[in-house]
Amino acid sequence: MKLGLCEKCGSPTDARYEIKNNCVYLVKFCRDCGRTSSLVTKDARKWRWKREIAEYQEPSDLSCSLDCKSCDHKQHTSPNTVAIDVTNLCNQKCPICLAYVDAMGFVYKPPMEYFEKIFEAFKKNDPKPNICFFGGEPTVHEDFLEIVRRAKSHGFQVQLFTNGLKLADMNYCKELCALGIQVNFGLDGTNPEIYKTLRGDNSLAVKKRAFDNVIKCGVNKLAVISTVATGVNDSNMGELMEFIHDYKDHVSVWAFVPLTPCWETSDIKLEPTTTECVENIFERILPDIEFVSTGMMKFDTLSRFFGKQTLGGSHPNCESATLVISDGEKYVPLSTYLNIPLSEALSRLRKLDKKLNKMAPKNSSSAWRRWFFDFFTVLQIALIFARTINLRKALAKPAFLNGIKALVDIIRGRKIDEVLSKRTCFKRLLTLITIPYEDSGGLENARLHDCPAVFAYEDVQTGAIRTAAFCSWQTIKDDVCREIQAHYSTLADEKKHVARIG
Ligand code: SF4
Ligand code: SF4
Known part of the structure; x- marks a missing residue:
């Protein structure tokens, strides 16, 4: 089930995507205001492709209320x-x-x-x-x-x-x-x-x-x-x-x-x-x-x-x-x-990641088993990189030597971006x-629920620090900021008053 915000009253309401003339719209059905709709993209093909390639499944629960x-x-x-x-x-x-x-x-x-x-x-x-x-x-x-x-x-x-x-x-x-x-x-x-x-x-x-x-x-x-x-x-x-x-x-x-x-x-x-x-x-x-x-x-x-x-x-x-x-x-x-599209390379890495998640040793596993797992992981990454990157073009000269050094760097646990900048033309x-x-x-619950970027603010009624998903901040921002401003202005006035009578 999908939720969106009514364009007229702003309340969370039932919603669904509709596609027309290669455009995607988020259509909302508000009990009080009726149907409203917002443009999401003018390229439905690409919008859908991104979901397919990520093997995205719409969540079935409603754990985000949009409130x-x-x-x-x-x-x-x-x-x-x-x-x-x-x-x-x-x-x-x-x-x-x-x-x-x-x-x-x-x-x-x-x-x-x-x-x-x-x-x-x-x-x-x-x-x-x-x-x-x-x-x-x-x-x-x-x-x-x-x-x-x-x-x-x-x-x-x-x-x-x-x-x-x-x-x-x-x-x-x-x-x-x-x-x-x-x-x-x-x-x-x-x-x-x-x-x-x-x-x-x-x-x-x-x-x-x-x-x-x-x-x-x-x-x-x-x-x-x-x-x-x-x-x-x-x-x-x-x-x-x-x-x-x-x-x-x-x-x-x-x-x-x-x-x-x-x-x-x-x-x-x-x-x-x-x-x-x-x-x-x-x-x-x-x-x-x-x-x-x-x-x-x-x-x-x-x-x-x-x-x-x-x-x-x-x-x-x-x-x-x-x-x-x-x-x-x-x-x-x-x-x-x-050698292959970037999306395909990332799909391969995601498949590898899923496989490795199942195989990952527990913290209590022996050091030998953990070392073997790391070695196996590095080897798999190196294989995917070797098949993905046109090494002859990408490696810094001398290519063979830098290829070997890159492999050693990865085995030694250097971060991939460091290795790329040191050993390849990707400077x-x-x-x-x-x-x-x-x-x-355009806001909808499934897109916001797992967003790792938030706006933080103080709930001045309780003193608690709360957060809202990055994109949904604007739905509460004016009210929240007004309350914060009023709260701190009152505090400042009280301090001035105390200073005057003190
Ligand atoms: S804060 Fe996040 S999880 Fe909560 S209603 Fe807003 S978007 Fe959903
Ligand atoms: S008015 Fe200021 S805050 Fe607003 S968009 Fe322009 S530069 Fe940014």
Whole structure:
């Protein structure tokens, strides 16, 4: 059984997918408001293929109610990513935005103690989740540097999602980058017109200056985040890719947020853009490119060898990703170096993972048995890699020697990404990833239930730290933030009063 949110009243209600003219719609049947429907994708074939290749089965139970205000997502799934809204203040006024003061109707800017409570709640998690700061514009919060410092002091990996404008101030940029933060920098194209439409301003020149500042500060974990809107910047993605290639030593991730129809004013006439629209744009630029859902990259036993996934959506119709590799002049798709499609290679690894899960020795097993299991696993991975990768093209010269060394590295337990960067031509890799931040109309229980990315907040009535799935945060965000703001404003007033009479 499927649940969605009614487009009119927002209540959880019965839903089902319907396919018409190669488009998929989530159709909701609300008892009070009747039938409403939301576009999910304009490429039903690809949407269905992702489910088939992941051998996805719709869950039969209804353990997600879509009523996130009375639920705590982390009780269902331990998060690998904890997002926090720092403020809704912003130094831009994008017409497409629902997350800044004008759109929300009140100022949201909690004090340091609020963030401390959230860090405390997650610092004992093993593994520790990444902390991602969102807004508004997080850097506009006057305590933002201190908030980052505190998060780092608890041992979290920290990411900032920023429009970048504040980083045009070199002193601020230096101070921020020195904290060892991953910067996710908003850049929607190389043409000023794009910013006029999407951001309502002419911010490209300032952004470029800020981008250069971040590079000068030696940040090596730089991600570019582009909002993609069909008819606005789709035709500019090739040029933006060339721009990013100029910074190939610094930028490791290029993420896309397809522009879902979440704006409210009727004077904005933009076409909805979905994950598959973004994938199709890149298939036109690099015909052999292949995006696969990041849910395909989730392994149990093999995860020890592949390093930690960060966002890693769990559902086949959530995030999708691929790799492009610099040949020195330009990016080429990973398929240039593969004998089989990427999706097939991942399917083989998933089958191996399932097989290994059944065979895995228990903790109480003898050291010899565990050693044999590890050796067997490494051999199986090496076999799949040897059949998947065109070794003659992919291995760094001298190829034979590097092939042997790569094998030794894997046996010695080095992470696969380290081995690839050391022993192969895959040195300047760029991960392309679509992050479909769903509008409330497209939300459904099965997709959200296992999502490992959450927004965290304090329930100010009880003091408990609660979470909502990343995409469903927007369904409760305005109410929650209003309560948090009122709570801390009252506390601040009381403190002032006590100080006055004291
Ligand atoms: S999406 Fe997560 S938080 Fe919301 S109701 Fe479902 S399980 Fe609970
Ligand atoms: S920069 Fe981001 S938060 Fe600020 S107005 Fe634009 S979309 Fe909203």
